Amino acid sequence: MVAALKQENTKVLTGSVLKKVEGLDSDKDGVKNIDEINADKMPGDPKSK
Ligand SMILES: [Ca+2]
Incomplete structure (x- = not known):
């Protein structure tokens, strides 16, 4: 996620990110x-899926 934000040169979570x-x-x-x-889980938390 952070790498994708850097790639887009933004700290805003855009649709393209x-x-x-x-x-x-x-x-x-x-x-x-x-x-x-889509399942309302947290993609950054391995315990949430
Ligand atoms: Ca996952």
């Missing part, structure tokens, strides 16, 4: 970020 990270599994719990977001 979300698009870049939604296919990733930031917390490595086996569930993609987009699936965690």
Whole structure:
């Protein structure tokens, strides 16, 4: 997430930043970020999926 924000040169969570990270599994719990977001879970917390 932080890398994607730097890449976009912004600290604002834009749609394009979300698009870049939604296919990733930031917390490595086996569930993609987009699936965690849609399920109202936290993509940065491996205990939340
Ligand atoms: Ca995850």
